[in-house]
Structures are given as C-alpha cells and as structure tokens.
Amino acid sequence: MATHTPPPVLEVRNVSVRFGGVAALTDVSMAVWPGEVVALVGDNGAGKSTLVKTISGIQQPDAGEIIVAGRTHAMKGPQDAAAAGIQTVYQDLALCDNLDTVQNLFLGREICLPWWKGRRMDRARMEKRAREVLSDLDVKIRDTRVPSSSLSGGQRQSVAICRSILANPQVVLLDEPTAALGVAQRKQVLALIERLKAQGRAVVIISHDIGDVQQIADRVVVLRLGRKVAEVTRGGYSRDELIAAMTGALDAAELAALRKELAHG
C-alpha cells in the first residue's frame, strides 16, 4: 500500500448532512492526495451527489469539516470552493451550445480590454490561453470558433473539464464524466483524467461504470445509505466485491477484510 507522507490536498472529516429527518451523509471521512484519482461509487441515494455538493460548497455540512491544503474552509457557496482551489464539472450542464469553445471556456471570467479601449473582450488573449489549455491536456478541437453544438459528446465533456482547469484548481470534481458517451469518446475523457492526474491535480470522480472505475481510480470510496462502507485501492478489489459493497450484499466478514485494507492505506 502506498504511504502518503505529504498532507492530503483535500480532506473530508466526519461530514454529516441531514435533510430534515433523513440522514443523507453520516460521519463520512475521506482524503485525496495530489496526483491521485479517487472514485466515489455507490447505488442511487448512497450520498455521492450530496458529498460532491458538500465539497463544492453548494451544500453546507451539518457536522464535520472540509479541509483544503491543510486549511479548514467554511464554504458558503461554489465561489468559496473555487477560491479554495476546488472546481466541479457537472454532467453536461456546463456548456452553452451557441457559444464557441473559447467563449465557453471563459464564460463568466472573460478577459476585457480597459474602458478606454471600449471594454472590448480580448478575444486574442482568450484564444491564445484556450489553445494552451487545450493542448496541455491534448484535447483536439478542429476549430475553436465553431459553436459547441457541433462538437462531439467527448469533446464537449473535454471542454467542460478544460473550463475548470483554467482556474488552476488543486482539486477537480467530476460528476459522471463518461455517462452518455460512446466508446471512443469515453476513452478520450479517461485519457484526459489521466493527464489531470499527471499535472499533479487531485481528481474525484463519481461514476456508475465499474469498468471506468477499475481503469482510472487509484482508490475507490464506496458509499451506501450515506455512510462510507469501504475504501479500496487499485488492484485490491474485484468487480464483484465492489458491486457487493455498493449494494450491501457483502457480509460482515468480507467487509472487515476490505476494511483491513483501508486501515493499511
């Protein structure tokens, strides 16, 4: 098992979230180190989305802390999470179809010329920066000036991910990045996640696809009914074990065996 001597870039400590009488998350802890891909898996209603919302500042925890790079952040909104170095990419909600790649990448943070030059958007500088980010992550866009509606699903997801990278975040949260993608496009996006990792960023992905998880994740955190039921590292689990942990089909002894692995890590 890998031993992590440096501090984690993101630490979720004993987080609980309640919606009225329903406990969406109970005492969940996890940590992510730079250059690591952690997958959050679980059945529907397991609390994955609530956890991602909590980390990205949309949902405030009732108990527990979110610690980014050693500092506790009381995040009141997505802006606070962004300021702390956390960017979230939601499934296919990020792009405006009528805007081109550069406009989508910079939406909400356009570079403008000073007022005495008419407050014009500095298209050239944005275009240049966009091409840098795209080529850093090896994303191929034939023409950065065509509207996003003419990009493929994989390209759109890649642009959405690049959009989050413009802010140079330490942690990137990806919500179902490969859902609804074809085989080739899924490969594109998984390769992109590998490159984020190579850049030393911490990546947290939510995924339903066990195949993707096995391929991409260094560690897997399994949630069930709002609790963390298992945490396994690459190669230390089988597909069936993972599904069993997600659905609760695993008996106590098997779960303990899985958990021992966690204790080592």
Place this chain on the structure above:
Amino acid sequence: MADLSSDPKALSGRTGFPRMNRHDLMTALATRWRMVPVLIALALIWTYFSWANPLFISPRNLSNLSLQIVVTAIVALGLMFVLVIGEIDLSVAASGAVSAAISAGLAVNAGVDIGIAILVGLGVGAGIGALQGVIVTWFRAPAFIVTLGMSLILQGILLDLLPEGTNLISLVGTPLGKIATLYLSPGMGIALLVAMTALYGFLSWQSWRANHQQALGGSLLREVLLPTAAIAIAGAAAVAVFNAYRGVPGLVAFLLVLLAAFSYVTTQTRFGLYLYAVGANAEAARRAGISVPLVRIAAFTLTGLFAALGGMIAAGRVLGVSPDSADTTLLLEAIAAAVIGGVSLFGGRGSVWAALIGALVIGSVSNGMLLINASTQTRLEVQGAILTLAVVLDALLSRRGGAR
C-alpha cells in the same frame, strides 16, 4: 482555421475527411451564414418588384421605403434582446405609444423642453420594460402573458393620457413632427459612410493585430480588408441612391448608427455575450457566475427603451399620438422582422442586423405590393407566407443546431 494538429483524423474526433458535411452546413447556416438565405430572399423580392414595376428601384421609392421601415427596425432591434434570452415582449407597440404620448403631452401641452420631454418618454419606456423584466424574473411568470397583460394596461393608460374629445395629441409644427423630413446633405451622407467604414475597419484591424501579437495567425485580407471593402461598396451604393433623391434620410442615418453601436455591444462586450449565454443555457450561465436575473431585466429594459424610441419616431412620422398608435400591426411586424432576419424564437441566436434585414423584407413586400396594385389580401398572404417560411427555417436550424 484553427488547426492545432496536422493529423486530420485526430482533429475532429471522428474519422473521415475534414469536408463540410450536412451537419456542418446546417450549423454554419444557423450561425455565420444565417443572413445568407435572408439576403437571397431580399434580392429575389427586389428583383421581382423591379421587374414588375421599375419605379420600385427608383431612388425616390427606395428612399421612402427605407424611411417606412425605420420604426419597425428599431422596435425589432429592441425585441431582439428579449428574443435572444428566450423571452418575448408583446407590449412594445403599447409601451411605445404611451411613451410617445407622455413625451408629446409634455412637449406640446405642458410646454416642457423637447429634449427633456423625449428623455422622460424614453425613461418611461425603459421603466415599463424593467418592470416586466422584474415580474418575469422574480415571479417566474411566463413573459407571453405578463407582457400581453401589460399591453392591455398600457392601451388603457394611453386612452387616459390622450385629451378627451379629440383623442389626439398633434405634433404638427413641433420639432418631433419634423424628424421624418430631415435629410443629410450629400456631403454629410458621404462623411457618415466614411466614418462608419473607417470605424469598422479600425476595430477589425485591431482584432487582427491582437491575433498576430498572440501568434494566432489570421489573414489580413479575409478578416479586415474584404469585409471593410464590402461595407464600403454596399454603403457607397446606398448613399449614392439616397443622394440621387434628397440625401440620406436623418432617421435612416440614426437607425444605422444605432445598429452599429448595438452590434458592438452584442458582439464585443461581456454583456452581449451573456445575453446569448442566458438564452442558450441559463443554468450554465448561472454556474459560470453570471447574474441571470440582472441580464434578463437588462434585456427587457432595452426592449422597452427601443419600443419608446420607435413609438416616438412613429408619432413624429404620422404627426401625432392617437389610440391607433398602439396598433398591433407594429408589434406583429416587428416580431416578424426579427424572426425573418434570423433571431431565433427559441433563444440564443440572432444578430442586431436581423432587425434591419427583416424589416427590409417586410417593408419591401408592403411597398412593392402597393406599387404593383396588388390587393390587400394578396399582400397579407404573401407576408404571412414569408413569415411562416422564416419560422420553419428557424425551427429547422434550431433542431439541427442543438441535436447533439
């Protein structure tokens, strides 16, 4: 244009040659080339009427035609802002009439300075627009009904504002009543053309130079010289026609300056970009940190402002404000002009030039039909058919554009 790699297979993400397929063509028609089918239609309309009655292309008729479309074009320009964010405003005719009645009442009956009276009227129009924007945004009420209700209220207010008995505020002999008779001298028309062309050339040269400084490439000929030359040639032809009659009509010059200014606002500024972003995907815009309510209210405010402007010019042209000023013909023609010009009713698409070209199409049909002595029924049928065709094209392009 912006190739990042030389491997054609890797570029587009799908295998195949980088030739333009059906989908690319539809996308191009929905965006860059959106004006092409409209301009072809306009050329066909002009060709037909010129053939049917050569008087149609006489400088005098073209000059009158362009004066006839100013009000429609200005109101359509205003409507474009709400249409782009995916809303609608059915109160523009009524709010224009009320604003005009207030300005005219202040200037003619209360003896207020004409400049101040006009500013007050414009403020009223903008205020009506802002109010509707607030209602639509805060209560999430459908704009269709909110603005329809507002239109009825405003028609009532208009009757209250007009003097009892005559029901008319006359603008005969006032400065507002003379606006339609102002023409630029031939020299001033040419000066306007030179100034606008030079400004366009300068701005596009600036973009081209910035691209070069960032080593992004780009052709000086294609991006600066050709478009500037095209504007110069088209403008020179227009000015020549106008100067062959009485010169460039003042209102037409005003409309062109307005269109140029708002073309800049919609294509070069953040605010313009946000209009399109909100129209396409309000949720994405919100997540990008854009204040969607503010953008919506601003769009409605601009629509109200242009409605007031249109209402005043209409009053100036017909020399008075009457209950007929709130006539729905203006509303319908302005919406039709925007849609024909390529502003999508589904939100997110359309340029300010749509207002001009769409109004030209509608105005040319009305004008030409009169010249060939066509009956009212034929005129209505033809205009209706053009509008229906335009909206079918819009639906087709919207479906293809968002098909992914």
